Amino acid sequence: MIDHPFFRQALPVIARLEEAGFEAFFVGGAVRDLFLGRPVHDVDIATSAVPAEVKAVFRNTVDVGIDHGTILVLHDGIGFEVTTFRTESEYTDFRRPDEVRFVRSLYEDLKRRDFTMNAMAMNKNGEWIDPFGGKEDIQTRKIRTVGRAGERFSEDALRMMRAARFVSQLSFRLDDDTKEAMTEHAPLLGHIAVERKLNEMDKLFSGYDKRQAVAVLIETGLYQFLPGLDGQKPALTRLAGLPIEGLTADQVWTAAAYLCAEEDPVPFLTQWRLPQKRIKSISRSVRTLIQFLAKGVTDWQLFQGGLQSSVDAAAAGYALTGGKELDAGSAASRFESLPIKSRHDLAITGNDLIQWASKSRGPWIKEVLERTERAVIARDVPNERTEIERWLHACNLL
Structure with missing residues (x-):
């Protein structure tokens, strides 16, 4: 039995799909994080049902990514992403598949995923499906691709940054083949949109083991294909230290x-x-x-x-x-x-200075206001209107 609230909430969705004659499993990062004992915030479901069949099973659905097989199923006011088992064709742009093909096999679906720790599934009874050794890699804190690393990175070059990001978030380490392939295929990052790189870099900088992750960017040469970082190896080396x-x-x-x-x-x-x-x-x-x-x-x-x-x-x-x-x-x-946190907190304004000095507007107002701010910050004068006016006269600033 699955003892986790997010998984329990989704069990009726899996049960409905199975009652309709289809297979359905929990997949992806939620399964990995459950095994790791990390917080789980949402769950993904993969099914043998194609999108039209998913929509026929459930009354309330939203087509959030129907071209790629994803339907949002609304159950008891909660949305669950349900995605059809699929395989993917060539990635001629190193970013997205030329074609997505729906299949009825969970194994074929898991085989297309990036890393073994993300290629596990779990059924409604809490039983694990792990054809690529993801659990063992998690236990040994290893980041290893599903199948040949070069093929996975040629399909989507951003996966190399994801690997570095997982080093930061999970404190895992790259296996030798994965690291070697990242070094060899690093130039493919040039095909990736900057916005996607930024999203991964933000996650990398938000993890705990970010020093080791930055070191991975250096050791594999990925940094050379990131915005503003080519030629910055000395700076990144210092950051990693x-x-x-x-x-x-x-x-x-x-x-x-x-x-x-x-x-x-x-x-x-x-x-x-x-x-x-x-x-x-x-x-x-x-x-x-x-x-x-x-x-x-x-x-x-x-x-x-x-x-x-x-x-x-x-x-x-x-x-x-x-x-x-x-x-x-x-x-x-x-x-x-x-005493004050910004100029808006100052007890006087430029209009007060004009009135007290009987002078027209000009650059002198900005100068006097800054002198006043400095004095208030230094506690040379209280932030009170009458006290400031007296101080300004005493300093011959009006």
Whole structure:
């Protein structure tokens, strides 16, 4: 019996398919993670029923990927992806199959998958179907392809990045044939869309064993075919040697952008086609990091960086410097203790300055506001309107 809530919720779907005369099994990452004891957030079902037959069995369905055999079955308000057993033809573009063919054989379906740990299935009674030794590879923490590694990577070159990503997420290691094939077929990554590479890199940077995963990118030469990383072996080697295990993905991006493009991180990040909001955020973190490394973590630098950028810069800086003077926790605590967190918190505005000085608008307003911010941050004057006006007069700034 399967003792897991997500699998139990899906059992009626499998039972209905079997009652209609079809085979149905749990497959994919959920089966792997159940065996590993990792959190399972959703389950996938594979069946011998073709899409039209799946739709005939269930009243409520959605065609989420019918061309590739996937139907979303809605049962008790929960959606379950049900995909027909299939095989795939040639991958002439190294990204997607030229043709998908539906079959009635679970073995044929599992044979087309990437790694042995992802090519296992489980029936409704909790019995495992493991024709390619996935359980043994999981027990030995090995990443091994189903069949010949070169063929799997020629079908979809992104699988090489997935292998590196699993090193980070699962703390597994590549088997020798898989690693050799990745080294040989690394140039095929040039056929892969940047957006797909970014998705894998984000997952790699979010795992725990990211140092070893970055080392895999270097050892196999995959890095040469990733945006902005060709020629960056020294920077990546340094990144792989840093204590980055506890950093978030954006904090690792901050460290990577600093190492690969310290002067201006924007072009580097743009090559990865990150959303503009993330480019702006990470670039700000890199600039804050540069200030931290040059001048130390001052209250003024924290104020200019803002909370998130200061925390990310401090975390990246902690890794880069071996913990000297930089710490994300203390940066957050110090930021929260600042008298003001942004210019919007300042008790005066440019209109107040115009009124007090009886002068027209001009660049002087920005200069005086910044002087005032610095004074408030330094606790030289309270953030109170009357006190600031008195201080401005005393300093001959009006």
